[in-house]
Amino acid sequence: MSIRALIRVGFLSLFVFAACIRPAARKAASPSPPDPGTLPEAWLAGVSCETEPVIQVHAYNEDLYVLRQSKCSHFEAPFLYLLFGEEKALLLDTGSLGEPPVAATVERIREKRARKKGKDPAHLVVAHSHSHFDHIQCDRQFEGLPNTTVVGHRVEDVARFFGIEEWPEGIVAFDLGGRVLDVIPTPGHHPAHIAIYDRRTQVLLTGDTLYPGFLFVFSPNHWDDFRRSTRRMVDFVAGHPVSRILGCHIEMSRTPGKSYPYGTRVHPEERSLELGVEHLLELQDALLAMGEEAAIEAHDDFVIYPAWRAERFQRPPRDAR
Numbered sequence: 001m002s003i004r005a006l007i008r009v010g011f012l013s014l015f016v017f018a019a020c021i022r023p024a025a026r027k028a029a030s031p032s033p034p035d036p037g038t039l040p041e042a043w044l045a046g047v048s049c050e051t052e053p054v055i056q057v058h059a060y061n062e063d064l065y066v067l068r069q070s071k072c073s074h075f076e077a078p079f080l081y082l083l084f085g086e087e088k089a090l091l092l093d094t095g096s097l098g099e100p101p102v103a104a105t106v107e108r109i110r111e112k113r114a115r116k117k118g119k120d121p122a123h124l125v126v127a128h129s130h131s132h133f134d135h136i137q138c139d140r141q142f143e144g145l146p147n148t149t150v151v152g153h154r155v156e157d158v159a160r161f162f163g164i165e166e167w168p169e170g171i172v173a174f175d176l177g178g179r180v181l182d183v184i185p186t187p188g189h190h191p192a193h194i195a196i197y198d199r200r201t202q203v204l205l206t207g208d209t210l211y212p213g214f215l216f217v218f219s220p221n222h223w224d225d226f227r228r229s230t231r232r233m234v235d236f237v238a239g240h241p242v243s244r245i246l247g248c249h250i251e252m253s254r255t256p257g258k259s260y261p262y263g264t265r266v267h268p269e270e271r272s273l274e275l276g277v278e279h280l281l282e283l284q285d286a287l288l289a290m291g292e293e294a295a296i297e298a299h300d301d302f303v304i305y306p307a308w309r310a311e312r313f314q315r316p317p318r319d320a321r
Helices: 003-029 102-117 155-162 220-238 277-290
Strands: 055-061 064-069 079-084 088-092 123-127 148-150 172-175 180-185 194-198 203-207 214-217 244-247 303-306
Touching (some): 064 102, 079 102, 079 244, 180 220, 214 220, 220 277, 244 277, 277 303
Parallel strands (some): 088 123, 123 148, 203 244, 214 303
Antiparallel strands (some): 055 064, 079 088, 180 194, 194 203
8 A cells, every 4th residue: 555545544543533532521511400490480578477487498498598688677688508528518698677586597407417417507697799888788697606607798708708808800619519610700780799609500690780670870980890790790601600699689570571669568460580591691781781871671570770860769778888
């Protein structure tokens, strides 16, 4: 066989080998499916305060719990998230006024899970999507508790604890022990705002930056921060599969484009909590179209709300901004 023929055979063999391994390589590169989880069809929404619990607890799965403070105790009715790893647990936010028994509820969940696992309760880290009053009010319930760390509220506190050296551009991993979370700085709604991505369930927790309700930006000085943070999340999800986006409130009704007036204490026809990547992209497109000319703009599932554009708006208490 001539040298030319040998070369031709060699190239043909290489092509066949590459064709055989290419599907396997594609399969290996595909992301793992998320740990499954469920959300309730509807949340308790202040319709029956005589019977509704102060905190509604829902197990998304055995390692992720969603807690909602009752609207009967405070109209903000924030959602709190409790995630478990093998070594640590993370509680994101502690609730609003009304003194719901958040610490006692979390402790019951920790102890029950520990008994099931046959091990000591995981060390609890109490962090915050941001430090407006309706997300930090029950911090005092955790102060001084054993096996518990409460993260501070300032940008420097958050950056130092999670090891974010370049705020707000730096995105860091936080390991709970066999469960890695990505911490994404998202200032705009609040200077120390963060989003959390759970690699295990592929759930993105967006706090008050994106949820089915009023996406408040309280100062024109923070508008560009809000836009850049939205872009940062869009860039992040381009490389990370997202099963659900979950924020901290519901203020939209089941009717597309219809929101409950801010401060409403009863939501009889409340929209579901869950959003998707399509909503994040919709927000990004709207902000790009607005540019620097911020405007109040209602969408089917959220309302972009630069508060200084409103004729009347009651701001949060001074110590909460």
